[in-house]
Amino acid sequence: xxxxxxxxxxxxxxxxxxxxxxxxxxxxxxxxxxxxxxxxxxxxxxxxxxxxxxxxxxxxxxxxxxxxxxxxxxxxxxxxxxxxxxxxxxxxxxxxxxxxxxxxxxxxxxxxxxxxxxxxxxxxxxxxxxxxxxxxxxxxxxxxxxxxxxxxxxxxxxxxxxxxxxxxxxxxxxxxxxxxxxxxxxxxxxxxxxxxxxxxxxxxxxxxxxxxxxxxxxxxxxxxxxxxxxxxxxxxxxxxxxxxxxxxxxxxxxxxxxxxxxxxxxxxxxxxxxxxxxxxxxxxxxxxxxxxxxxxxxxxxxxxxxxxxxxxxxxxxxxxxxxxxxxxxxxxxxxxxxxxxxxxxxxxxxxxxxxxxxxxxxxxxxxxxxxxxxxxxxxxxxxxxxxxxxxxxxxxxxxxxxxxxxxxxxxxxxxxxxxxxxxxxxxxxxxxxxxxxxxxxxxxxxxxxxxxxxxxxxxxxxxxxxxxxxxxxxxxxxxxxxxx
Amino acid sequence: xxxxxxxxxxxxxxxxxxxxxxxxxxxxxxxxxxxxxxxxxxxxxxxxxxxxxxxxxxxxxxxxxxxxxxxxxxxxxxxxxxxxxxxxxxxxxxxxxxxxxxxxxxxxxxxxxxxxxxxxxxxxxxxxxxxxxxxxxxxxxxxxxxxxxxxxxxxxxxxxxxxxxxxxxxxxxxxxxxxxxxxxxxxxxxxxxxxxxxxxxxxxxxxxxxxxxxxxxxxxxxxxxxxxxxxxxxxxxxxxxxxxxxxxxxxxxxxxxxxxxxxxxxxxxxxxxxxxx
Numbered sequence: 001x002x003x004x005x006x007x008x009x010x011x012x013x014x015x016x017x018x019x020x021x022x023x024x025x026x027x028x029x030x031x032x033x034x035x036x037x038x039x040x041x042x043x044x045x046x047x048x049x050x051x052x053x054x055x056x057x058x059x060x061x062x063x064x065x066x067x068x069x070x071x072x073x074x075x076x077x078x079x080x081x082x083x084x085x086x087x088x089x090x091x092x093x094x095x096x097x098x099x100x101x102x103x104x105x106x107x108x109x110x111x112x113x114x115x116x117x118x119x120x121x122x123x124x125x126x127x128x129x130x131x132x133x134x135x136x137x138x139x140x141x142x143x144x145x146x147x148x149x150x151x152x153x154x155x156x157x158x159x160x161x162x163x164x165x166x167x168x169x170x171x172x173x174x175x176x177x178x179x180x181x182x183x184x185x186x187x188x189x190x191x192x193x194x195x196x197x198x199x200x201x202x203x204x205x206x207x208x209x210x211x212x213x214x215x216x217x218x219x220x221x222x223x224x225x226x227x228x229x230x231x232x233x234x235x236x237x238x239x240x241x242x243x244x245x246x247x248x249x250x251x252x253x254x255x256x257x258x259x260x261x262x263x264x265x266x267x268x269x270x271x272x273x274x275x276x277x278x279x280x281x282x283x284x285x286x287x288x289x290x291x292x293x294x295x296x297x298x299x300x301x302x303x304x305x306x307x308x309x310x311x312x313x314x315x316x317x318x319x320x321x322x323x324x325x326x327x328x329x330x331x332x333x334x335x336x337x338x339x340x341x342x343x344x345x346x347x348x349x350x351x352x353x354x355x356x357x358x359x360x361x362x363x364x365x366x367x368x369x370x371x372x373x374x375x376x377x378x379x380x381x382x383x384x385x386x387x388x389x390x391x392x393x394x395x396x397x398x399x400x401x402x403x404x405x406x407x408x409x410x411x412x413x414x415x416x417x418x419x420x421x422x423x424x425x426x427x428x429x430x431x432x433x434x435x436x437x438x439x440x441x442x443x444x445x446x447x448x449x450x451x452x453x454x455x456x457x458x459x460x461x462x463x464x465x466x467x468x469x470x471x472x473x474x475x476x477x478x479x480x481x482x483x484x
Numbered sequence: 485x486x487x488x489x490x491x492x493x494x495x496x497x498x499x500x501x502x503x504x505x506x507x508x509x510x511x512x513x514x515x516x517x518x519x520x521x522x523x524x525x526x527x528x529x530x531x532x533x534x535x536x537x538x539x540x541x542x543x544x545x546x547x548x549x550x551x552x553x554x555x556x557x558x559x560x561x562x563x564x565x566x567x568x569x570x571x572x573x574x575x576x577x578x579x580x581x582x583x584x585x586x587x588x589x590x591x592x593x594x595x596x597x598x599x600x601x602x603x604x605x606x607x608x609x610x611x612x613x614x615x616x617x618x619x620x621x622x623x624x625x626x627x628x629x630x631x632x633x634x635x636x637x638x639x640x641x642x643x644x645x646x647x648x649x650x651x652x653x654x655x656x657x658x659x660x661x662x663x664x665x666x667x668x669x670x671x672x673x674x675x676x677x678x679x680x681x682x683x684x685x686x687x688x689x690x691x692x693x694x695x696x697x698x699x700x701x702x703x704x705x706x707x708x709x710x711x712x713x714x715x716x717x718x719x720x721x722x723x724x725x726x727x728x729x730x731x732x733x734x735x736x737x738x739x740x741x742x743x744x745x746x747x748x749x750x751x752x753x754x755x756x757x758x759x760x761x
Contacts, residue, residue, distance in 0.1 A: 066552065071559070148559070
């Protein structure tokens with residue numbers, strides 16, 4: 001306040017710089033209408049008497065506009081990620097994290113296989129004049145979430161989806177079939193798969209699986225219980241058998257298969273089933289099973305729920321038998337688990353033989369890119385095959401009316417002609433496949449996961465079933481491979 | 485004074501809104517809101533994401549925001565609002581052909597789901613209506629049956645009441661027994677009378693002072709007995725005959741009708757009763 005004139009001058013300068021009207025430079029208004037901005041640059045509009053960029057250029061993060069919202073669990077994009085003309089778009093849904101938020105190695109390794117297949121297809125120009133792009137979602141093992149993610153993938157334009165387990169695949173089929181997409185599962189084994197995606201108009205079946213059906217696994221389980229296999233557990237044939245089962249559409253199918261086979265075997269034991277609701281406490285079912293005083297108990301549930309069953313079982317352990325869902329070291333992840341369960345057996349579709357040349361090619365590419373052995377987890381070669389099978393279906397469809405979900409499904413029906421010499425299912429061989437298709441021939445592909453001899457009516461390929469056992473050291477060894 | 489006026493003018497100028505700054509501030513606000521909406525969407529808080537993105541759209545009507553709002557509604561399971569915003573995005577004539585295709589497919593999907601839902605509801609309504617009709621028919625049939633049963637019960641009751649009111653036919657055993665007993669008594673009375681007559685004759689004929697009184701006594705006794713027997717027998721006979729003659733006719737039988745008919749002859753006239761039995 002010692003020098004009011006200086007203060008006033010300072011204020012005047014500040015005001016002039018901060019407002020539209022300056023005592024120093026005069027009016028800062030630029031325009032009254034948009035046309036006044038034409039001379040100042042392109043795409044400028046008059047707003048508040050100033051020329052500013054048009055609405056489309058304003059965004060939260062980039063100059064191109066606000067980013068389109070994507071499901072945060074669907075951010076992985078492989079293949080032709082930069083877009084381009086003539087894109088063929090697939091989607092994939094795998095469990096990459098658990099419901100607890102930890103990484104699920106099964107999904108991570110399968111995603112690698114999907115990525116590898118997409119890259120191979122584009123690198124080898126397996127789809128002439130087309131580029132393949134695949135968005136991969138993480139369903140965290142939740143079938144409901146998978147179905148919601150599928151809607152987003154389908155909206156984006158996916159004509160085919162790669163899925164995983166039976167429950168998830170059946171849930172995804174709900175929005176996918178009406179949208180015209182075709183599904184190829186990596187690991188769905190439910191007997192329900194054979195009837196899923198069957199169209200009333202007789203069109204090509206839309207739900208397929210690279211994994212052997214539970215109908216076959218059920219037969220092998222029944223053979224184990226009745227002592228018909230060399231790997232049958234001690235004590236077989238069992239006079240009485242109980243089953244503790246999670247209520248699930250896929251598990252129901254597997255149990256039905258076991259029961260049907262047991263009833264067809266002379267002297268086969270009756271099997272008492274005790275069901276508990278999915279995710280609920282299985283104690284009641286376990287107590288009912290204990291009351292049976294069975295010689296063997298078949299457990300059909302997710303590996304995550306098995307510890308609850310063992311905790312509720314208070315009698316001396318019977319002979320435990322498991323299915324492919326329990327083929328994991330997580331099976332004994334509870335106090336005293338390994339001690340109680342060592343030697344217990346189970347079944348599951350056989351992995352591809354490591355000596356197979358197609359598997360060898362796949363393994364070489366996979367290991368080179370990701371520095372991990374694909375045999376570390378199950379169904380990894382199936383994931384690779386799933387993408388290549390859908391791409392082969394797209395190749396056929398491209399020559400028969402254009403790439404579409406129904407077209408791919410029709411193309412899948414051309415790949416398992418066992419009267420033809422096998423063709424290795426690799427991106428390199430798509431030229432040969434294309435030549436055969438253009439001559440109206442069917443082919444017989446053989447993939448990294450096995451023979452892939454699909455029945456076009458059921459969309460399922462038969463395959464050998466492993467009998468596995470939990471080793472005392474915590475490992476899981478294969479006792480026998482059975483072709484039912 | 486001039487210095488004071490300039491000062492006031494400068495302060496006023498400082499406080500006045502600056503259009504350029506306001507514009508920049510709006511853009512920054514929109515960016516901030518979009519960022520916040522994306523974060524809410526990523527966190528699965530779709531309802532908040534919708535609100536935030538709508539605020540951003542109110543400040544800057546960017547078409548992509550319509551799509552994002554639609555997607556947030558879609559994720560929240562609000563198909564109706566999602567459909568509305570996807571349509572608004574489509575109708576905003578956006579430049580992004582890929583996103584337009586995505587919106588169109590979402591619209592097709594949601595419309596198909598809506599149709600399916602409506603068809604399902606119609607089918608359920610039709611099933612409920614059918615069930616209601618069947619229930620109504622069942623109730624009507626039950627009501628009719630009940631009414632019929634009640635009518636039959638009422639009729640039966642009336643019949644029973646009529647039967648109770650109608651005179652019951654008397655047993656014929658009693659009158660015939662009375663006739664039999666009466667006949668026997670009369671016959672016995674006759675025998676006793678003859679005996680009494682014989683004794684009386686003997687008494688009259690006897691003169692024995694000892695025997696005569698004895699005969700008279702015995703004749704009296706027999707005569708009294710004969711009188712009693714005659715009396716009882718006659719009464720029984722009469723009662724039996726009266727009962728037979730007064731026995732009522734069965735109710736179901738048509739009543740006998742008798743009508744007087746005049747008769748005319750060449751040489752006289754008369755009256756006769758005729759009718760049907």
